[in-house]
Amino acid sequence: MAPLGDSTNIAEEVMVAEAEKRPVSTIVIIIAMQTEALPLVTKFQLSEDLDSVFPKGVPWVRYHGLYKDLHINIIWPGKDGVLGVDSVGTISASLVTYASIQALQPDLIINAGTAGGFKAKGASIGDVFLACDVAFHDRRIPIPVFDQYGICAKQTFPTPNILKEVQLKVGKLSTGDSLDMSPHDEAAIIANDATVKDMEGAAVAYVADLFSVPAIFIKAVTDIVDGEKPTAEEFLQNLVAVTAALDQSVTQVVDFISGKSISEL
Numbered sequence: 047m048a049p050l051g052d053s054t055n056i057a058e059e060v061m062v063a064e065a066e067k068r069p070v071s072t073i074v075i076i077i078a079m080q081t082e083a084l085p086l087v088t089k090f091q092l093s094e095d096l097d098s099v100f101p102k103g104v105p106w107v108r109y110h111g112l113y114k115d116l117h118i119n120i121i122w123p124g125k126d127g128v129l130g131v132d133s134v135g136t137i138s139a140s141l142v143t144y145a146s147i148q149a150l151q152p153d154l155i156i157n158a159g160t161a162g163g164f165k166a167k168g169a170s171i172g173d174v175f176l177a178c179d180v181a182f183h184d185r186r187i188p189i190p191v192f193d194q195y196g197i198c199a200k201q202t203f204p205t206p207n208i209l210k211e212v213q214l215k216v217g218k219l220s221t222g223d224s225l226d227m228s229p230h231d232e233a234a235i236i237a238n239d240a241t242v243k244d245m246e247g248a249a250v251a252y253v254a255d256l257f258s259v260p261a262i263f264i265k266a267v268t269d270i271v272d273g274e275k276p277t278a279e280e281f282l283q284n285l286v287a288v289t290a291a292l293d294q295s296v297t298q299v300v301d302f303i304s305g306k307s308i309s310e311l
């Protein structure tokens with residue numbers, strides 16, 4: 047008789063294979079900043095969930111509605127309860143990804159947001175990337191195998207047909223909890239071969255992977271990390287304009303997904 051673990055795995059694989067064949071029904075879109083999220087809330091005509099699916103007291107916000115037969119959920123981690131700024135970074139991203147999977151059982155997760163880009167790797171302001179790989183650049187554990195655990199490099203869910211249909215650049219994404227870049231981060235980002243750098247992607251990927259939920263990463267470049275301008279200044283200057291490009295790409299991707307199964311993406 048096969049050990050219990052094996053039969054459980056087989057049952058899970060069968061369920062995943064079945065799910066991949068039926069049309070995508072529920073999408074969770076994780077967006078860290080309110081400025082990035084609200085234009086999409088308007089575009090998809092979503093409403094804020096007043097009777098929250100999330101635990102009482104957390105700042106996490108769900109906007110939801112039906113768009114082209116898709117149950118769309120935009121999840122914004124909300125404002126920090128003390129400081130009143132957007133809850134950016136990997137901790138909030140992990141928590142909302144976990145809670146959203148538990149509450150909504152999505153067929154697909156899209157992590158959309160802005161990113162820093164490396165001009166040496168071909169990125170320009172306003173470019174929108176679909177990440178082919180994700181990894182962390184600020185989890186340094188110089189002990190064999192723990193080093194790889196820290197970096198947590200993964201290929202993302204492949205979507206060749208989205209790439210045929212929607213104009214997106216492709217590049218590797220590196221994630222860390224800082225907007226700026228220390229020399230240590232820089233060395234790790236180069237080792238990760240990254241073209242874009244954000245503060246959430248690899249954390250969302252880690253949690254999505256735990257539950258075998260396919261996840262894709264759409265990132266628009268607000269600042270050039272290897273350029274002359276100070277990052278924070280350039281980011282704030284370009285945030286609104288680049289968000290328009292991001293939201294256009296996310297809409298095109300969602301339009302493409304409508305009526306298709308996971309295996310057709």
Ligand code: ADE
Nearest residue numbers: 160161162225243244245
């Ligand atoms: N989001 C936008 N620009 C970024 C940068 N330079 N680093 C991390 N996240 C970002």
